[in-house]
Amino acid sequence: MTHPFDVAILGAGSAGYACALRAAQLGLSVALIDDTPLGGTCLHRGCIPTKAWLQAAKVRRTVAKAASFGIGATLGDTDPAALLAYTDGVVGQLHRGLEGLIAQRGITVIRERGTLVADDRGPGIETGATVHRARAVVLATGAAPVTLGLPVDGARILTSADALRLTALPERAVVLGGGVIGVEFASLWADLGVHVTLVEAMDRLVPTEEPGHSRILTRALKGRGVDVRLGAPVDTAEATDDGVSVQIGGETVAADALLVAVGRRPATGDLGLEGAGVAVSDSGHVVVDGQLQTTLKGVFAAGDLVAGPQLAHRGYAHGLFLAERIAHLQGRSGERPTLPRDAGIPRVTYSSPQLASVGLTADQAGPDAEVVDYHLTGNGRAQILRAPGDRETGVVRLVRRPGGEIVGVHLVGDDVAELIGEAALLVGWQATPDDVAGIVHAHPTLGEAIAEANWALAGRPLHMHG
Numbered sequence: 237m238t239h240p241f242d243v244a245i246l247g248a249g250s251a252g253y254a255c256a257l258r259a260a261q262l263g264l265s266v267a268l269i270d271d272t273p274l275g276g277t278c279l280h281r282g283c284i285p286t287k288a289w290l291q292a293a294k295v296r297r298t299v300a301k302a303a304s305f306g307i308g309a310t311l312g313d314t315d316p317a318a319l320l321a322y323t324d325g326v327v328g329q330l331h332r333g334l335e336g337l338i339a340q341r342g343i344t345v346i347r348e349r350g351t352l353v354a355d356d357r358g359p360g361i362e363t364g365a366t367v368h369r370a371r372a373v374v375l376a377t378g379a380a381p382v383t384l385g386l387p388v389d390g391a392r393i394l395t396s397a398d399a400l401r402l403t404a405l406p407e408r409a410v411v412l413g414g415g416v417i418g419v420e421f422a423s424l425w426a427d428l429g430v431h432v433t434l435v436e437a438m439d440r441l442v443p444t445e446e447p448g449h450s451r452i453l454t455r456a457l458k459g460r461g462v463d464v465r466l467g468a469p470v471d472t473a474e475a476t477d478d479g480v481s482v483q484i485g486g487e488t489v490a491a492d493a494l495l496v497a498v499g500r501r502p503a504t505g506d507l508g509l510e511g512a513g514v515a516v517s518d519s520g521h522v523v524v525d526g527q528l529q530t531t532l533k534g535v536f537a538a539g540d541l542v543a544g545p546q547l548a549h550r551g552y553a554h555g556l557f558l559a560e561r562i563a564h565l566q567g568r569s570g571e572r573p574t575l576p577r578d579a580g581i582p583r584v585t586y587s588s589p590q591l592a593s594v595g596l597t598a599d600q601a602g603p604d605a606e607v608v609d610y611h612l613t614g615n616g617r618a619q620i621l622r623a624p625g626d627r628e629t630g631v632v633r634l635v636r637r638p639g640g641e642i643v644g645v646h647l648v649g650d651d652v653a654e655l656i657g658e659a660a661l662l663v664g665w666q667a668t669p670d671d672v673a674g675i676v677h678a679h680p681t682l683g684e685a686i687a688e689a690n691w692a693l694a695g696r697p698l699h700m701h702g
């Protein structure tokens with residue numbers, strides 16, 4: 237049987253477009269199907285615009301603190317329209333680059349909504365009256381916000397996508413959920429002058445990270461005026477004439493806006509998966525084996541659809557892996573690719589301060605693990621970055637197996653996201669502190685803190701009390 241495409245990909249987000257680009261590079265004919273602009277959540281409603289908003293917020297905070305660096309500055313009004321023009325400019329530039337790459341690789345883009353079909357002619361993607369047949373199908377439709385049944389209206393009760401399009405900032409906002417999205421928005425809104433109440437059901441913010449780092453983040457947010465409520469699930473919320481009314485543990489909090497950031501559920505709802513023979517778990521994730529193969533032969537899944545961390549770079553890794561695996565299965569590549577393990581995927585929360593980590597926490601590594609904390613108060617670069625008067629600097633935590641390799645690196649502090657590449661190499665290469673001890677880090681850089689923590693683990697601390 238002939239197929240017009242070697243691979244058809246449903247969803248052009250991080251996972252889908254990475255798969256398309258690599259598959260085309262390997263000589264496969266590719267259809268990429270999406271009814272929204274290429275790039276998906278990360279580029280248009282996620283990673284990139286939130287980090288641009290965070291950067292604008294950091295500029296405002298820096299100007300507000302300018303006098304403590306000896307620089308005179310007057311803080312003017314925040315102009316949301318200009319701020320949106322800046323964030324749209326960043327997104328637009330990257331979007332144009334992606335469109336160009338996709339066109340240059342000869343990928344067929346079908347700008348329609350699709351569903352999976354499978355019959356005796358094999359799998360395909362149906363858009364309107366057309367079925368696009370392919371030898372392999374990749375599902376990469378991402379995830380959508382959980383709303384807990386709250387009446388999201390995009391104006392007062394918001395998802396993160398709505399919050400990124402606000403043309404006027406709320407004076408008072410409640411952020412529901414102290415995970416990654418909630419903490420990033422609480423941080424940036426606080427720095428833009430919004431009075432934020434941050435509500436988290438668990439007993440700490442960003443509960444997947446080291447408890448001590450959650451505490452440092454909480455202190456820093458409280459220091460900037462954020463009202464952090466822990467162990468406090470929201471009961472109900474409703475839009476009122478002039479804002480929202482939110483019930484938090486029996487108390488009513490009035491605000492101009494409520495951001496609902498309590499997780500994202502895989503977008504498997506209307507894809508026709510079960511009818512086609514693709515199993516979906518109770519959590520809505522597509523069931524896959526260790527090679528991202530679904531329960532239907534020739535149909536694969538990638539990115540947020542697959543249970544595990546919902547991260548753009550994991551989506552890229554899935555997409556690249558699947559392109560290479562499909563090329564291998566179709567006899568177009570001799571290489572048998574390996575799927576990167578979720579455990580080695582780095583995570584960053586871009587609040588101020590940032591949290592960045594890879595590998596096992598001290599608790600996960602078990603009672604025999606060796607743990608060292610290097611405080612950034614001893615790091616020259618961290619001291620330079622910190623505005624005089626700011627209490628928090630940060631910590632580098634290394635976790636190693638007893639006498640063995642480093643299995644976890646956990647960072648909190650300003651700009652520590654930039655260290656996560658080195659941290660991922662240490663964990664990925666199963667480095668021991670002795671491997672790292674002889675590698676010279678430039679001075680003054682934040683990277684020296686990783687070297688210092690390694691020296692401490694190797695039994696020869698320098699700028700640290702031994």
Ligand SMILES: Cc1cc2nc3c(=O)[nH]c(=O)nc-3n(C[C@H](O)[C@H](O)[C@H](O)COP(=O)(O)OP(=O)(O)OC[C@H]3O[C@@H](n4cnc5c(N)ncnc54)[C@H](O)[C@@H]3O)c2cc1C
Pocket residue numbers: 246247248249250251252269270271272273275276277278279281282283284286348349350351376377378379396397417503506507538539540541546547548549550551
């Ligand atoms: C506010 C926010 C901030 C984030 N920040 C970061 C960050 O800093 N770093 C990070 O690593 N991750 C971040 N993420 C997570 C990241 O965006 C996702 O993990 C990533 O986008 C997942 O990629 P994906 O390809 O699986 O899905 P998506 O990027 O969601 O792409 C799925 C695509 O499928 C399309 N689609 C869905 N259904 C259909 C259909 N039936 N037919 C056709 N097309 C369809 C959608 O339109 C979409 O374009 C953030 C997410 C949010 C919401």
Ligand SMILES: NC(=O)c1ccc[n+]([C@@H]2O[C@H](COP(=O)([O-])OP(=O)(O)OC[C@H]3O[C@@H](n4cnc5c(N)ncnc54)[C@H](O)[C@@H]3O)[C@@H](O)[C@H]2O)c1
Pocket residue numbers: 384412413414415416417418420435436437438442443468469470497498499500545546547583584585586
């Ligand atoms: N920097 C990044 O990499 C980045 C940024 C944003 C989003 N993301 C991805 O997007 C995904 C979704 O982010 P998210 O923050 O929505 O989810 P999340 O799972 O990170 O956090 C949701 C939080 O909401 C809390 N919660 C749930 N129900 C609640 C309730 N009724 N009341 C109070 N708190 C409640 C949970 O305990 C949890 O801490 C994340 O898993 C993340 O991987 C990544």
